[in-house]
Amino acid sequence: MKFIYTFLIVINILNFNLLKADEIKTENEIAKNLRCLICQGQSVYDSDSEFAISLKLVIKNKIQQGMSEEEIYSFLKMKYGEWILYDPVFNKNTYFLWLLPILIFLVGGAIITRKFYYKK
Amino acid sequence: MKSKFISLILILIFIITFLIFYKGLKNSNIYTPNTNLEKEVPSFELKSFENDSIIISEKIFENNNYYFMNIWASWCIPCKVEHEFLMKLKNNEKIKLIGLNYKDNFKNASSFLNDLGNPYDLIVSDRDGTASIEWGAYGVPESFLIFQSKIIKRFIGPIKNEDLLEIQKLIR
Amino acid sequence: MASLIGSYSLSFGLFFSVFIIFFSVRNLRDTKILDKKIISFTFTQFFFVVTSFFGLIISFINSDFSNETVFNHSHTTKPLFYKISGTWGNHEGSLLLWLLVLTLFISIFLIKSSQQPKNYRIFTLLFQQIIIIGFFIFLIKTSSPFNYLFPTPNEGLGLNPILQDPALAIHPPILYLGYVGSSIIFSSALAAMVTSHVSKEWAKHIKQWVLASWVFLTLGILLGSIWAYYELGWGGFWFWDPVENVSLMPWFALTTLLHCIIVLEKKKILTSWAMILSIATFALSMSGTFLVRSGILNSVHTFANDPERGLFILIFLFTLIFLSIFIFIFFHSGKDKKENNFFWLSKETSILVNNWFMMYFLSVVLIGTIYPIFLEVITTNKISVGPPFYNKLILPFLIPFLIAMAIGPNLNWVKSDFKDKFYMMIFFTISFLLSALIIKQFDINFLVNTILVTSAFFLFFSTLREFFVKRFKNLSQNIAHFGFSLLILSILFNNIFSNEVITNLKIGETFKTEKFTINFENIDQEDEKNFKAIIGKFNIQYLDGSSDILNPELRIYNQPNIITSEADIKTNLFTDKFMTMNYVQNQEYFNIRYQVKPFMIWIWISVLLITFGGSLSFFNKRYEI
Numbered sequence: 001m002k003f004i005y006t007f008l009i010v011i012n013i014l015n016f017n018l019l020k021a022d023e024i025k026t027e028n029e030i031a032k033n034l035r036c037l038i039c040q041g042q043s044v045y046d047s048d049s050e051f052a053i054s055l056k057l058v059i060k061n062k063i064q065q066g067m068s069e070e071e072i073y074s075f076l077k078m079k080y081g082e083w084i085l086y087d088p089v090f091n092k093n094t095y096f097l098w099l100l101p102i103l104i105f106l107v108g109g110a111i112i113t114r115k116f117y118y119k120k
Numbered sequence: 121m122k123s124k125f126i127s128l129i130l131i132l133i134f135i136i137t138f139l140i141f142y143k144g145l146k147n148s149n150i151y152t153p154n155t156n157l158e159k160e161v162p163s164f165e166l167k168s169f170e171n172d173s174i175i176i177s178e179k180i181f182e183n184n185n186y187y188f189m190n191i192w193a194s195w196c197i198p199c200k201v202e203h204e205f206l207m208k209l210k211n212n213e214k215i216k217l218i219g220l221n222y223k224d225n226f227k228n229a230s231s232f233l234n235d236l237g238n239p240y241d242l243i244v245s246d247r248d249g250t251a252s253i254e255w256g257a258y259g260v261p262e263s264f265l266i267f268q269s270k271i272i273k274r275f276i277g278p279i280k281n282e283d284l285l286e287i288q289k290l291i292r
Numbered sequence: 293m294a295s296l297i298g299s300y301s302l303s304f305g306l307f308f309s310v311f312i313i314f315f316s317v318r319n320l321r322d323t324k325i326l327d328k329k330i331i332s333f334t335f336t337q338f339f340f341v342v343t344s345f346f347g348l349i350i351s352f353i354n355s356d357f358s359n360e361t362v363f364n365h366s367h368t369t370k371p372l373f374y375k376i377s378g379t380w381g382n383h384e385g386s387l388l389l390w391l392l393v394l395t396l397f398i399s400i401f402l403i404k405s406s407q408q409p410k411n412y413r414i415f416t417l418l419f420q421q422i423i424i425i426g427f428f429i430f431l432i433k434t435s436s437p438f439n440y441l442f443p444t445p446n447e448g449l450g451l452n453p454i455l456q457d458p459a460l461a462i463h464p465p466i467l468y469l470g471y472v473g474s475s476i477i478f479s480s481a482l483a484a485m486v487t488s489h490v491s492k493e494w495a496k497h498i499k500q501w502v503l504a505s506w507v508f509l510t511l512g513i514l515l516g517s518i519w520a521y522y523e524l525g526w527g528g529f530w531f532w533d534p535v536e537n538v539s540l541m542p543w544f545a546l547t548t549l550l551h552c553i554i555v556l557e558k559k560k561i562l563t564s565w566a567m568i569l570s571i572a573t574f575a576l577s578m579s580g581t582f583l584v585r586s587g588i589l590n591s592v593h594t595f596a597n598d599p600e601r602g603l604f605i606l607i608f609l610f611t612l613i614f615l616s617i618f619i620f621i622f623f624h625s626g627k628d629k630k631e632n633n634f635f636w637l638s639k640e641t642s643i644l645v646n647n648w649f650m651m652y653f654l655s656v657v658l659i660g661t662i663y664p665i666f667l668e669v670i671t672t673n674k675i676s677v678g679p680p681f682y683n684k685l686i687l688p689f690l691i692p693f694l695i696a697m698a699i700g701p702n703l704n705w706v707k708s709d710f711k712d713k714f715y716m717m718i719f720f721t722i723s724f725l726l727s728a729l730i731i732k733q734f735d736i737n738f739l740v741n742t743i744l745v746t747s748a749f750f751l752f753f754s755t756l757r758e759f760f761v762k763r764f765k766n767l768s769q770n771i772a773h774f775g776f777s778l779l780i781l782s783i784l785f786n787n788i789f790s791n792e793v794i795t796n797l798k799i800g801e802t803f804k805t806e807k808f809t810i811n812f813e814n815i816d817q818e819d820e821k822n823f824k825a826i827i828g829k830f831n832i833q834y835l836d837g838s839s840d841i842l843n844p845e846l847r848i849y850n851q852p853n854i855i856t857s858e859a860d861i862k863t864n865l866f867t868d869k870f871m872t873m874n875y876v877q878n879q880e881y882f883n884i885r886y887q888v889k890p891f892m893i894w895i896w897i898s899v900l901l902i903t904f905g906g907s908l909s910f911f912n913k914r915y916e917i
Binding site for chain 3: 022024027028031032033035041042043045046047048050053056057081082083084085086087088093094096097098100101102104105108109112115116117
């Protein structure tokens with residue numbers, strides 16, 4: 001683990017640009033997974049509202065402060081509630097959301113395989 | 121028999137779906153956050169409005185005093201509407217008004233205050249809007265009633281007369 | 293004046309439904325041939341709706357602001373083209389368009405179905421009349437496009453500038469042709485059940501309607517997507533927005549039906565399933581209308597929110613659903629049980645597998661779209677379901693789906709063997725190596741992406757080979773499947789290779805990344821008829837020395853007073869360069885969004901290929917399965 005850290009730091013120093021590109025990528029990634037709360041069905045990434053522009057800046061600052069993606073999500077969830085996250089957390093409210101499609105898939109598969117015969 | 125049973129379940133599901141959609145129609149699809157949550161005041165470090173001196177949040181909010189923090193901007197039209205109520209609130213000595221100037225420039229903001237009066241005891245400026253995010257704010261105008269370093273009430277959008285009365289009741 | 297005529301025509305049109313129903317019911321028992329009066333009444337009704345529609349168009353062209361709809365959505369300075377397209381760019385007008393297409397389609401149906409049994413035709417007409425009457429009442433009661441305003445305003449409020457776009461002008465009509473086409477499928481499926489006409493002949497005849505609706509729906513979705521890409525300025529083409537989802541759901545159902553009906557046409561099996569799909573397709577189209585028009589969902593498309601309208605569609609929708617369940621239970625007999633087993637490896641099975649996956653995709657989209665409504669009503673918790681959810685649940689299932697799609701069309705009916713095993717192996721190996729080579733270049737999840745791209749390549753190569761092996765046999769299907777492989781490949785590459793930057797820049801500043809440098813050179817101002825434009829000049833320099841000049845615009849419209857940003861897009865065969873510039877309150881800098889999006893144009897081309905395949909099958913039976 002320590003090795004990886006030193007390795008990362010070395011890369012950090014040697015290649016500032018590369019890290020920056022990564023930062024931009026995570027920044028965009030995070031902004032895409034957030035709902036712009038004052039817009040109609042837009043992500044923060046897609047929106048150009050004042051709120052979204054500021055929020056993108058906050059994300060950028062937080063990344064530079066060394067916060068991880070998860071930490072930023074939970075920070076924003078604390079400030080704005082679950083409504084801001086486009087990727088619904090798996091909890092008792094969303095069991096059905098995540099599992100119902102899979103269940104339907106399995107039931108569909110069962111119905112189809114019951115119609116098969118294998119004998120030549 | 122089996123197909124009858126399935127149809128029955130199907131009809132039941134559709135009836136439930138109907139009822140839920142029916143109720144859902146009455147809900148608003150605009151996000152309305154809980155305005156009565158007791159939350160700690162987020163700490164911040166911001167530049168003062170008048171000069172570039174840095175103000176730390178811990179220095180502002182003393183424990184046994186009421187504060188009314190108002191996010192505003194000179195370009196925001198609803199802010200003009202709520203301004204008269206802020207001026208009224210200024211007359212109440214039990215409460216201190218803090219202005220958070222949102223994405224504004226000094227010239228426009230000070231002429232705004234010169235024209236309409238300055239209700240604030242202290243103004244800090246949030247040039248890029250990031251501090252407002254720390255407060256969980258959506259935009260301008262938005263206000264927070266603070267007591268003992270806790271947000272006791274939050275107002276999204278311009279303050280109305282009822283809000284003013286409510287604030288005066290709360291801080292009595 | 294035009295409004296007045298339009299308004300009266302609408303009432304007359306509704307009135308004619310009474311005649312149509314009266315003569316239809318009388319004709320059910322009477323004679324062996326269809327009463328000519330019914331056809332003429334249906335055409336008269338269509339004529340009245342056309343008159344009404346033209347009445348509205350003329351009010352828009354003349355900028356007759358005594359008409360409330362015109363006042364709310366038009367303006368004298370608007371170009372003529374957008375005055376006309378403004379007719380259906382709003383809730384009231386678009387509903388009138390729905391009605392127009394409804395009456396048009398049933399007229400066409402009556403002409404085209406002369407080979408079919410009389411009572412089946414009459415019942416289809418009757419069921420269609422239920423829908424038509426529903427829309428008439430909805431239009432007249434809750435959303436009349438002909439409300440009179442007095443005193444007459446001098447100027448209208450204008451059409452939202454982002455709706456002033458050629459793609460969006462034709463997007464609603466095309467999409468509605470698809471939606472409403474599914475209403476014919478719905479009515480005729482109910483009629484076929486009532487008159488026990490569910491047969492190979494029925495399948496053959498309704499397949500044309502399925503194909504036509506499917507082609508229009510696909511094109512409609514494509515146009516909406518193109519509009520979103522060019523006009524919204526977010527640099528994407530699909531956002532999993534609820535409104536996009538509600539157009540995708542009937543598409544899934546219709547695509548499933550399209551495949552299922554082929555089996556029904558050949559073997560008269562899967563009849564119950566075909567009935568369910570026919571009903572579901574229209575029910576989904578209608579729920580789409582409900583979800584969009586009621587304002588129950590938080591979406592980009594904001595029609596005026598009116599709970600009364602929502603309630604009407606909701607009751608109407610569920611009446612239709614219960615009616616169809618009732619007919620399905622009491623009239624439909626699944627008499628094809630003896631043939632209802634399949635050998636595990638056969639064309640029938642492969643189509644069933646297609647149906648299975650399609651239904652899964654449909655359920656993901658359906659649940660993702662309406663779950664938040666359910667949760668909020670039941671627990672008052674508000675959650676958002678966005679792109680990550682759909683990606684996680686759909687992408688993994690795409691892999692077996694693509695592979696099955698490559699193998700399926702080569703199987704025989706009834707019983708089959710794997711054919712061309714040798715080629716399949718070769719193609720699979722090539723696809724895998726190719727994908728691994730490509731994905732390795734990028735810092736992304738290797739395993740998932742490689743397998744995904746492999747399966748897409750596999751379908752690509754297999755379908756490509758079939759063009760040479762099968763020549764004109766199954767050409768339409770082959771083109772559509774080839775197009776689909778191309779679509780998936782372009783979407784995947786578009787995602788993997790895209791490069792995006794959002795930053796704040798002042799004039800004269802430069803922004804550097806490892807791949808390119810953006811130089812904000814200057815801004816220009818131009819005055820146009822109905823807006824002021826601020827045009828930025830950006831010079832982008834790439835590592836290899838090449839450079840691009842991009843000129844994104846900010847437009848300040850006067851009517852209504854809205855700032856929009858116009859993207860500047862440089863398109864070539866390999867990549868799109870996309871730039872927008874946005875105004876930030878009281879700052880010297882602008883918010884700049886620059887994206888390099890590879891294979892963008894191939895997404896459009898591949899969807900066009902898919903629809904071309906469908907149209908080929910519609911027009912020329914020679915190229916069919």
